[in-house]
């Protein structure tokens with residue numbers, strides 16, 4: 001499965017990305033992104049075996065984000081709950097290498113399309129550390145609704161942080177699409 005999207009904002013050149021299934025040979029790239037000090041404060045890195053399992057298990061979708069003129073590897077996305085009988089799919093993780101260039105927004109739009117159109121999600125949800133204002137802003141601008149706050153749910157290097165839970169329902173996605181807020185190429 002390969003899905004693509006381009007996004008345009010008033011502030012920047014449109015970013016074009018596509019998602020393709022992650023392969024074993026991509027895992028060095030994935031692990032190095034997770035260990036990058038610009039990402040570590042916002043994620044809980046996995047062992048290689050966890051990524052290997054996520055590539056294999058039908059309940060997971062593990063994607064490489066390809067972007068830029070050469071469609072080089074620009075990041076990765078992991079979805080969980082893809083076979084959920086509740087049709088509740090989690091955006092488990094999204095990390096991009098070159099931040100602030102629109103790849104995150106474009107990849108999120110593809111991930112929404114995959115979750116709702118391809119995997120039949122009724123609810124697409126995520127949690128994000130409270131200190132991660134960049135990701136929270138992105139999710140809010142992309143239509144995710146605040147559900148609540150799990151107080152001090154995760155350990156950090158300097159104490160604890162809370163998790164902000166956000167979600168989008170299929171009807172909300174359909175409404176955004178009808179209003180032209182979900183631009184897919």
Ligand SMILES: CC(C)(COP(=O)(O)OP(=O)(O)OC[C@H]1O[C@@H](n2cnc3c(N)ncnc32)[C@H](O)[C@@H]1OP(=O)(O)O)[C@@H](O)C(=O)NCCC(=O)NCCS
Nearest residue numbers: 009042094095096099100101102103104105134135137138
């Ligand atoms: C979060 C992340 C995926 C976003 O991807 P990105 O490519 O950097 O984001 P984009 O360039 O698409 O920006 C999308 C929006 O985020 C917001 N944003 C970007 N940088 C920001 C910052 N420094 N502070 C607050 N909001 C910011 C803006 O609203 C921006 O859109 P706008 O410029 O039109 O207003 C990426 O920064 C990342 O990999 N971060 C580290 C890992 C992480 O936090 N992952 C998410 C939790 S699992």
